[in-house]
Amino acid sequence: MxxxxxxxxxxxxxxxxxxxxxxxxxxxxxxxxxxxxxxxxxxxxxxxxxxxxxxxxxxxxxxxxxxxxxxxxxxAPAGGNPFAGAGSGNPFGGxxxxxxxxxxxxxxxxxxxxxxxxxxxxxxxxxxxxxxxxxxxxxxxxxxxxxxxxxxxxxxxxxxxRSARRPEPDTVSMPLPVSLEDLFHGGVKKMKLNRKGLHGERESKVLEVNIKPGWKAGTKINFTNEGDYQPECQARQTLQFVLEEKPHPVFKRDGTSNNLIVNLPITFKESLCGFDKDITTIDGKRLPFSKTQPVQPNSSALYPGLGMPISKSPGQRGDMEVIFKVDYPISLTPQQKQAIQTNF
Structure with missing residues (x-):
């Protein structure tokens, strides 16, 4: 035992x-x-x-x-050293x-x-x-x-x-720009390298970077022994790809969370009288959206489970926040002023 x-x-x-x-x-x-x-x-x-x-x-x-x-x-454990003495039959002495x-x-x-x-x-x-x-x-x-x-x-x-070890190969970091869709769906990015070979010659190598759904900007992916050959180490450098999120025309990640923010432009009239619109989610689904009551500028609505995948919890997603951006008028005609004064 x-x-x-x-x-x-x-x-x-x-x-x-x-x-x-x-x-x-x-x-x-x-x-x-x-x-x-x-x-x-x-x-x-x-x-x-x-x-x-x-x-x-x-x-x-x-x-x-x-x-x-x-x-x-x-x-040696407390209460006596059973390892002392090379000639005592102990396999660990000497x-x-x-x-x-x-x-x-x-x-x-x-x-x-x-x-x-x-x-x-x-x-x-x-x-x-x-x-x-x-x-x-x-x-x-x-x-x-x-x-x-x-x-x-x-x-x-x-x-x-302990004798001297060879020096460890360098780690070389490089950015890997990816789209928000790449971070949502996951996938494979192929990177073509030009690196130094064993004798200093140039050679090409294609690496496949596997991106998991829900990963965030700043995530690091290491490839050991894939960079330039370093003779003093008798090994190649470690390549470290650091994910960078490209700007998206519609969605924005809420900091480092799994939530997505989308701005919904509406007119001043729509903010007062209501509207019917569609929103397309990050995974391409059509989401009907309507309001019948006045909407305050920069107010928002939250839709649970329509954000980014949570990498540590497969099958779960963050939320989507819709922020209303009202095209507020910068001037009014006398007729518009009169209408407001009459009806409000």
């Missing part, structure tokens, strides 16, 4: 979960909590990454199951063990694991690239490169002997 289940609970798997199940669970959790996602949670992203770092390594997972999280982190010089798990470690696992391009099995070569997997562990399957750069000295 395992000593504690916190890490398994973070990934929503059982203590008997297979390696494949742990990888898939990490993919799901990392994509959900990544800080660049609308559902992002920086601290949760760090926690699930550390859980994966421990549970995806056979040795560290065994330590966690037997002694708990602090032991797996390389910290050179190559977890004691001494422990490196606390950081946000940088979390992002590094996410990048090594393929970033936003991770497949259903948790991987998106080959099992050998730069950035690949070696030694039977997803982070290869170090003895015992430790994350690349740890080598045979355990946590106390």
């Amino acid at each position: 395992v000593k504690e289940t916190k890490l398994y609970d973070l990934l929503e798997v059982s203590p008997s979960a297979s390696e494949t199940e742990i990888k898939k669970a990490y993919r799901k959790a990392a994509l959900k909590y990544h800080p660049d996602k609308p559902t992002g949670d920086t601290e949760k992203f760090k926690e699930v990454s550390e859980a994966f770092d421990i549970l995806s390594n056979g040795d560290k997972r065994q330590v966690y199951d037997d002694y708990g999280l602090e032991a797996a982190r390389g910290n 050179a190559g063990g977890y004691g001494g010089g422990h490196h606390g798990f950081s946000q940088a470690d979390a992002f590094n694991i996410f990048s090594q696992m393929g970033g936003f391009g991770m497949g259903d099995d948790g991987f998106s690239f080959s099992s050998s070569g730069p950035g690949g997997f070696g030694g039977g562990h997803p982070f290869g490169g170090g003895a015992g399957g430790m994350p690349g750069g740890f080598g045979g000295q355990g946590f106390g002997g």
